[in-house]
Amino acid sequence: MSLGIWGIFITSFLVGFSGASSPGPMLTMVLTQSSIKGWFESVKIVTGHAILEGILVILLLLGLQPFLQNQVFLKIFSFLGSLFLLYMGIGLFVSLLKNNIHIKNASSLKIPSILGGILVSFSNPYWLMWWITIGVSFLTQAKDYLIFGVLSFYFGHILSDYVWYAFIGLIGQGLSLPFWKRIYKVILYFASVFLIFFGIYFMRYVFVG
Numbered sequence: 549m550s551l552g553i554w555g556i557f558i559t560s561f562l563v564g565f566s567g568a569s570s571p572g573p574m575l576t577m578v579l580t581q582s583s584i585k586g587w588f589e590s591v592k593i594v595t596g597h598a599i600l601e602g603i604l605v606i607l608l609l610l611g612l613q614p615f616l617q618n619q620v621f622l623k624i625f626s627f628l629g630s631l632f633l634l635y636m637g638i639g640l641f642v643s644l645l646k647n648n649i650h651i652k653n654a655s656s657l658k659i660p661s662i663l664g665g666i667l668v669s670f671s672n673p674y675w676l677m678w679w680i681t682i683g684v685s686f687l688t689q690a691k692d693y694l695i696f697g698v699l700s701f702y703f704g705h706i707l708s709d710y711v712w713y714a715f716i717g718l719i720g721q722g723l724s725l726p727f728w729k730r731i732y733k734v735i736l737y738f739a740s741v742f743l744i745f746f747g748i749y750f751m752r753y754v755f756v757g
Contacts, residue, residue: 553693557704560686564708567678573633573746577668578713580640580739581661582720583732589661590717591710596665598706604679605702608687616680622673629671630751636664637743644736671750 568574574597581589607616615621659667669675686705690697723732 553696553700556686556690556693556697557700560701560704561708563682563686564705565712568709568712573668573671573743573750574665574713575716576739576742576746577636577664578716579720579723580736580743581664582717583724583736585661587714587717587721590713590720592661593665593668594706594709594713596662596667597669597709598665599662600666600669601679601706602702604676604683605687605698608679608684609691609698613680613684616676622676625670625676626673626750629667629669630747632664632667633671633743633747633750636668637740637745637747640736640743641740644733644740671746673750 574593578590578593581593604616686701687698690701693700722728723735
């Protein structure tokens, strides 16, 4: 049974929302950067993520799924992203150790947040695997409606990311308020450890598979 354009949009939004809300490096990054620089950082980070997903949709439509499934490509993809997570996590941890008061001035990303959103997506090989399996299944149905179907799928999918991570960004910004001062630094310490953990965990895929 055909979903129709609106059916594709709603389904891709709901499926995307369930994925966006899963704990992972993107959530940790959005939470920490929003607490440091304000909730709008979440929009910038997700925009980088959305740009990368838009490029991926185009590549899949061009029939490059076999290339994206190549183990060498997947390992390089994961390796670069894992290095970024380690860099970000260690950098945040060291900044916290060196600065006991003005945390907000010492631990933000040294690169544009949009680029950070692209790199943090690189780190997770399971994100790419989702696209070359479930994502391809959605695109197969969406192509029945030509460009309108593809756009319906894409915008439904990324809308879920924007909605969820804007919410996480507001939580992150709230954590930096004086009311939360006692636990703010502890949360950032935990976030830095999580980023390092994800970096090591995804790096494992490079060497173990």
